[in-house]
Amino acid sequence: xxxxxxxxxxxxxxxEDAVINCSSSKALYSVxxxxxxxxxxxxxxxxxLKGGEQKGHEKISASFNEKKQQSSLYLxxxxxxxxxxxxxxxxxxxxGSYQLTFGxxxxxxxxx
Amino acid sequence: KAGVTQTPRYLIKTRGQQVTLSCSPISGHRSVSWYxxxxxxxxxxxxxxxxxxxxxxxxxxxxxxxxxxxxxxxxMNVSTLELxxxxxxxxxxxxxxxxxNEQFFGxxxxxxxx
Numbered sequence: 001x002x003x004x005x006x007x008x009x010x011x012x013x014x015x016e017d018a019v020i021n022c023s024s025s026k027a028l029y030s031v032x033x034x035x036x037x038x039x040x041x042x043x044x045x046x047x048x049l050k051g052g053e054q055k056g057h058e059k060i061s062a063s064f065n066e067k068k069q070q071s072s073l074y075l076x077x078x079x080x081x082x083x084x085x086x087x088x089x090x091x092x093x094x095x096g097s098y099q100l101t102f103g104x105x106x107x108x109x110x111x112x
Numbered sequence: 113k114a115g116v117t118q119t120p121r122y123l124i125k126t127r128g129q130q131v132t133l134s135c136s137p138i139s140g141h142r143s144v145s146w147y148x149x150x151x152x153x154x155x156x157x158x159x160x161x162x163x164x165x166x167x168x169x170x171x172x173x174x175x176x177x178x179x180x181x182x183x184x185x186x187x188m189n190v191s192t193l194e195l196x197x198x199x200x201x202x203x204x205x206x207x208x209x210x211x212x213n214e215q216f217f218g219x220x221x222x223x224x225x226x
Contacts, residue, residue: 002154025211032214032215034217040219041116041217041219041220042155042202042204042217043217044215044216047214054215079220087154087155088153089125099157099160099169099170100157100167101157102147102154102155102156103154104154104156105154
């Protein structure tokens, strides 16, 4: 089942912070976050695993609440380059499964 | 390292035809996954190949198939094209050798079915 992302869209001024949420009705093993700019390929941001392991870019932070099957992506001191659509992809299978179910995305626009 | 490459970048076909899309992963990556992206459904997983074996398959009809070669390059085929198959087809590669790894996406093939 497709995870639900919120908000669907957000507009920020440079320097402001934002939180993007991803919620699933299924017990999750992992959550993956990607950003896609218009006309470009999705770019990896972060993986969060059940048990607390995380792997991602230094300037990106995220959380994973296993009990609630929720993940949040924290964007602080936003820059113009943060604009794009953010997708969370979830997996309820264990390690070894790359079958991700993606949310519909959150469109983030950062303005000067 | 060169990134993931996909060919062709754009394709126009008519209903009933078949199409083959190609994906070359990053050198050393053994896993290739395919996704369909549409405005209505978003990113949907098609299948994943690792060492020439299909490891996972999404919920798509049998008209969608794929394969992986010994050099990790992958192809996906769609037979008997339908209008609803118009989409951006993305492939992503991953090392898949230390548990979970990030996936690196290619630029995609934009398929239009008329």
